[in-house]
Amino acid sequence: MINMNNSTLDKLISTIAKLPGLGPRSARRIVLHLIKSPDALMLPLAEQLTQAAEEIKICEVCGNVDVVSPCNICNDEKRDDSIVCVVETVSDLWALERSNFFKGKYHVLGGTLSALGGRPPESLNFNSLSTRVAKGAIQEVIIATNATLEGQTTGHYIVDLLTPFEVKITRLAYGIPMGGELDYMDEGTLNLALKMRQDF
Numbered sequence: 212m213i214n215m216n217n218s219t220l221d222k223l224i225s226t227i228a229k230l231p232g233l234g235p236r237s238a239r240r241i242v243l244h245l246i247k248s249p250d251a252l253m254l255p256l257a258e259q260l261t262q263a264a265e266e267i268k269i270c271e272v273c274g275n276v277d278v279v280s281p282c283n284i285c286n287d288e289k290r291d292d293s294i295v296c297v298v299e300t301v302s303d304l305w306a307l308e309r310s311n312f313f314k315g316k317y318h319v320l321g322g323t324l325s326a327l328g329g330r331p332p333e334s335l336n337f338n339s340l341s342t343r344v345a346k347g348a349i350q351e352v353i354i355a356t357n358a359t360l361e362g363q364t365t366g367h368y369i370v371d372l373l374t375p376f377e378v379k380i381t382r383l384a385y386g387i388p389m390g391g392e393l394d395y396m397d398e399g400t401l402n403l404a405l406k407m408r409q410d411f
């Protein structure tokens with residue numbers, strides 16, 4: 212029988228409960244499940260978490276996560292350097308990669324501006340974006356922020372930011388519904404949204 216007053220378990224449960232989409236109840240279920248298979252699940256998970264924490268880097272160019280910086284996408288010479296797709300988060304980048312259509316490069320902002328202010332532009336990767344565009348090799352920037360109020364606010368900020376540069380700015384076509392988040396789109400919708408992208 213597991214003694215739930217055990218502080219090791221309590222600490223583990225409260226840490227897991229901090230993960231997105233989980234609360235104390237699901238954290239308790241996860242911990243009980245792990246305890247049942249220490250060798251098959253718990254120890255490998257602990258090892259993989261340690262390894263990931265040590266090896267994972269944020270790409271100095273685009274903000275993607277990888278074990279190398281610049282990341283494997285930035286380093287990939289088969290991808291088109293002249294098109295950069297700007298996304299809010301790494302999970303949006305992963306969603307576009309799963310759709311397997313886009314063959315340019317990315318720029319991960321790390322979030323959105325809040326429509327009411329409060330989240331300052333300095334907290335996002337705008338400076339590195341204008342630095343990249345200022346180098347002159349990028350011909351098109353696709354704004355692929357989510358179809359939410361914050362995503363659109365952020366999109367307009369990017370348009371202003373890039374006005375001084377000679378670069379074409381497009382945005383995803385919205386077969387994506389208002390309020391839609393890229394991570395939840397099926398691959399066909401994402402492909403179409405990319406293919407039908409419009410001038411911003």
Ligand SMILES: [Zn+2]
Pocket residue numbers: 270271272273274275281282283284285286
């Ligand atoms: Zn990168």
